[in-house]
Amino acid sequence: MTTTTRPVTPKTDPTARNRRRPRTVSEWLLLALAILGALAVVFPMILLLLNAFKSPADYANSSPLDLPQKLDFTGITTFWTTQNFPRALWNSIFISGMVALLAVVLSVLNSFAIGIGRVRGRTWLVLVFLMANLVPQEMLFDPLFKLYDRLGLLSNPWSVIITFTVIQSAFGTYLLSSLLGTFPREILEAAAVDGATRWRALRSVIVPVIRPTLAVLMVFFFIWTWNEFLLPMAFLNTNDSLTVPLVLEQLNGERQTDTTTLVAGTLISTIPTIIFFLIFQRTLTRGITAGAVK
């Protein structure tokens, strides 16, 4: 999978050479088209930005495309305090962080046995673990709801953490199994000569070597879990157990919600994602391709 992606290094840099030729009109038009497309994608967010800082009266009297008359933070403060946004933010960070960590540990353990240990029937084992990723969540929600109810884990972050540790580790097991299947033999042999046990080789040799991939996986597990909706909605029912998407959805469902509060809330809810995006932009684009490219 990842191993066969050789970066193609052209002998001559095509960009540099092409640049000497002046850009044609049609190339400028195509660039404009690409920019227009990108603008269309971010347009809804620009709308949020334009309207989140309007006072209710300003919002009612202006077009959504107008700039606010003056910056007004009523919507934002209302959302922040009435919905207990800091609490939701902490819940989301705690749940996603724990899942990212535990799912990577679980993926490493599974894929060590599959990729290094080459146990019998490993193709099937990968498929068994992948089922966690394939199965629709409505298949899980009712039995797990009852199970967590019996265990007293409803409205407890651990119900979501346990569930998504398993679901996310499906992809991790799949990816790491094929990565470890091609782990350099010389390194393993050197470790064995030095008398390392399996556990020791995994901890002190293999994990440090594949650390960059593990970091990419963690970033992805974090975001995927952050964005989850159906199962967290089913398991987390008390107000102070909600995650960021759930808080916003709940506010959206309330009839008497003031529109500026809702718009401000939506804007605030996108901010953690955007911060995350800015920090991990490179990791993200590298990561999704790691899973796809053969």
Place this chain on the structure above:
Amino acid sequence: MTTPTRTKSRHPHDAPRFPERGRGSLGYWLYFIPGALLVSVVIFYPIIRNFRLSFFHWRGGRAEEQFAGLDNWIKLFGDTEFLQSFKNIVLVILAMVVIPTLLGLVIAALLFDVVGRRFGAKVSSFLRATYYLPQILPIAVAGVMFSWILKPNSDGVLNQFLTFVTGNDVQVNWLGGSYGTAMTSVMVLMVWIQIGYPVVIFMAALQRVDPELYEAAELDGARWFERFRAITLPMIRPEVFVVALTTTIAALKVFAPVFILTNGGPTKSTYVPSYYAYIEFIKGTDKGYAATIASAITILVALVAVAFIWFQNRVERKDA
């Protein structure tokens, strides 16, 4: 997906890759203990429980289960709501698989070929990041944002915008008015969310294509579209395949966009199977029937995954 199979057939009795004296591969099973336990409880227990329940009628709670044989399954194939939800899945596949893949090919080629090579890698990677942004936004947040834009009456952003453009007072109830506008709105949200995924994957794939191939084609006088068809498409076929597989599975399981935008309405017309199963579990009188719907989706997803892998193996064998 195929790598493990192939290594297996090449080395039928291969030893562990970590050479240890006097120890076989048996001890490696210990490493499965946490994973096996968790996946049994969290994934396989619910699957088995729901499959079993699909052969029973059950009101839930403390009520007795009544054996139903194939009742639920027979009912499923005559259930207009279920059939409607499957008709909608075709549209969802259009919005989550077909349109994003085709648009993604065009945008990726545009960003890579024209923007990247003629205007610099910085511009193209910035634009790529912009297209990708909706992919990492929580669907719930994206859904609430769209439902604000699509509010009915003069409250809605889109209605105000159309009123401004046309000069008439536009008051369309996009999400609750008619099946046509509601389903279209859901589909637009899906395209908006999905578009970045193929763009990023295809652009990475294009980097594997040897630029000298393009230059040779250019010297031969091949036009852009001919190059695209003859060189680019065959080279990035594996990625097109992966995108199609993963997005098709996501489309079959889709839930949140419908839940947030339309709640299945107006009058259940925008139901998708996942939403239907969810509602039946929560509000229905027969959890056995809800389990049947959920089981049917699970079987379908598994079939699609197996079919895709089988097909991909065949294509690869033909190539080899």
